[in-house]
Amino acid sequence: MKRIIITSLIGITTLITTALTLPLLSQESYIQTSNSQTEKLDSSETEKLEQLIKTGLQQTEQYQSQEAIETLQEALAIAKKIKNRENEVLANFFLGLNYDRIGKPQEALNFYNEALMIFREVSERSVVATTLNSIGGVYNSIGQPQKALEYYQQALPIWQEVGDRSGEARTLNNIGVVYDKIGKPQKALEYYQQALPIVREVNNRSGEARTLNNIGEVYRKIGKPQKALEYYQQALPILREVEDRSGVATILNNIGAVYTDIGQPQKALEYYQQALPILREVEDRSGVATILNNIGAVYTDIGQPQKAL
Template sequence: MNFRPFEAIVILCLTLLTIPMVNAQPQPEGSTTGVDDLCRKAEQKLFTHPDSAFVLAQDALRTAEREHYAMGIANSHRIVGEIFYHQGFYYEALNHLQKAETFFESENRETQRAQNLNQLGLVYYNIRQPDVALARHREALKIYEDTKDLSGMAYTYGCLGRLYEKKQRYPEALDFQHKALAHYEKVNDIRGTSTILENIGSIYEDLEKFDTASHYFQRSLHLNELTRDSLSMIVNLNNLADVYRKTGKNEPAITYSTQALKLARRLNDKYQVTSAYKDLSKVYSQAGLYEEAYQSLEKGRTLYEEIYGEETRRQVALLQTLFELERKNGEIQVLESDRQLNSVTKVSLIAGIVLLALLAAAIISRQRLKIRQDKEVIERKESQQKLMQAELENAHLHERQLQHELENKSKSLTAHTLHIISKNKMMEDIRAKLHDTLQEEAKEQRKKITNLVKLIDHNFVQDKDWDDFRSIFEQVHQNFFEQLQKISSDITASDARLAALIRLNLPSKDIATILGISPDSLRISRYRLRKKLKLNAGDSLTNFILGI
């Protein structure tokens, strides 16, 4: 076969490219120990500095892939998945955790695989696939049972218990939590025991068995005091305050919430400080201390805005780190391409001085084209990055605007509700005084005062404030009344008012005052509403309406 000169040169170049090159490829840097150290450092920074943890995990992943270190690859993917999970990027978390699952399974590392399966279960629950989440937790439990890992079994039982609690299947939830408690007590894990006691207390609180819930919360608090776990103590105190508030014991509720607030301030834990302010606002409102309730609500709202801003900045920082890594990876690829081209040039020189000029011209031409293409790729990536950053900032701005509008509407709804309560209490006082007067005045006066009482009674029912209240309520709780009508077409306007006030989680005393009826009449109204909603004897009307 005859070749033209240029074809011969190309074939010779391709032949030279296939010759094994000594020292052409970079030697692996670091070791498996280095990968493990990077993973440990990333885990230490996972919650405090997620952007730094992400960089360390990515470095560990690249090194592990270069060294073909399967366990390093698996652990790196798992850590990256957990970072994305805690930042709310669930589908990215799912992608990395599934990759980790593949490597753990291929390496037959059952303990690490079970841990990863539990994390996958948490991710699947958050993307609204509870059945898949349940399957992952059960698979993890099977591994721990086969390996007789009591601590792993206890943790997985706790995960299963929380999953069934979210599904409101409380008997199964309690069964799993008690199994977890027994295993933690068997291995003498105080922290695990206190966590499960807290979980069991929460289930009994949902079941409105407040004395039992308080018992478990107190046991959990005692263990956390022994281990000086201040963060868990805050959760215990807030839950105890909630139980006392729901049972109408305002003074101990205020005491526990105040203790939780002081401890959260000392730890500078803004999430828990916000939670304590929220609980204080509820109990102050229940106790009729509306000024203190409003102040606590305002302080909590202000702090929530700070937390939201910090969360947004952390997420933006993580995305920025991701974009920077993408850009640097592109630059590294360009440098590696350049290094390979230089190696080819050296090998080509060995072929002979005769081909030097032609080979140099071909390599230079190819190198220029490669650099130009890489430059265009980098410019496109930078342009896409700027566009994505602008879209991200616009999305966050829109989200903050929506959050601000919702908070304003919630504040307006709260103020409007308090106004109705105050007005109706005043009307009750007037009506009571008029009834007293009826016992003493003359017949003519009795007639006039009786008409006045009827007018006040009419005002309770036909007050225009209800129209304003419904308008504001529908802005905050959209489609609530439509959903109510879909559940039962027999719902009347009075039933809708009662359901709306229950949705606001108001005490029965305040609901009776707003509706202008007695507590006995309120109980009858609640009973009629339960029948229309077709609730079973053991179902909670409040929990049902809060779930609409």
């Protein structure tokens, strides 16, 4: 289960379009320029831009990243030509997202930074924070945790300033993930524990489960297995409630690992064997391999190596 909490695509799109429309149109210089240009614009070009953006976002939502990139690149060129800032920034942001998805971080950073410049230009704080958080995610994925922290730490006070509790919790979790990755579990725990009451406050059940899992992972790493179990056991029914099958399998595996750590192999097997059919059901081949390896290790440890084969 991924530990980084990510805003839904629809949520990001709504946030950006709502935030940009009024700030951009409220600027007198923009209105004057827009009015003079509108008369000259070929209406078919404007309609084409709107359709390209719509198609590009649909492709993004369906994880058709290569197709989305082609569509949004075409949209970006038109948006720049007719000076349509709202669609220019949308194209930049979602090009960044799609390039990140296909494993091209430098291209992702280039487009995110273009979007960030426009968001800052119109002083729209919420989408500045969203973009900073996305840039931090790219740096984290390419093994530059300090750069990731730099961007997350810029996003955090903005979320707090604008009162976006969901954004605040998301970034707190992301900071915790980075600290966990760089071997500072106590710092990670500090941020996860700040995020937990917030995700509960906003009734983000999936986010609550992920945060509980993150806390459990830290406790396991620092040698507190009972505390780890406590948090994993809290996460498990929530993941079942929200029907996150992959998440359920992850927690079952984590619980099994704790029981292995504390010398209770039969309990470990019980949880591993619950996780295995779920991972097969969701076609997680890597997860299946991990669980089979864990089950084999337990059978070897208890002197039944023939069952490990």
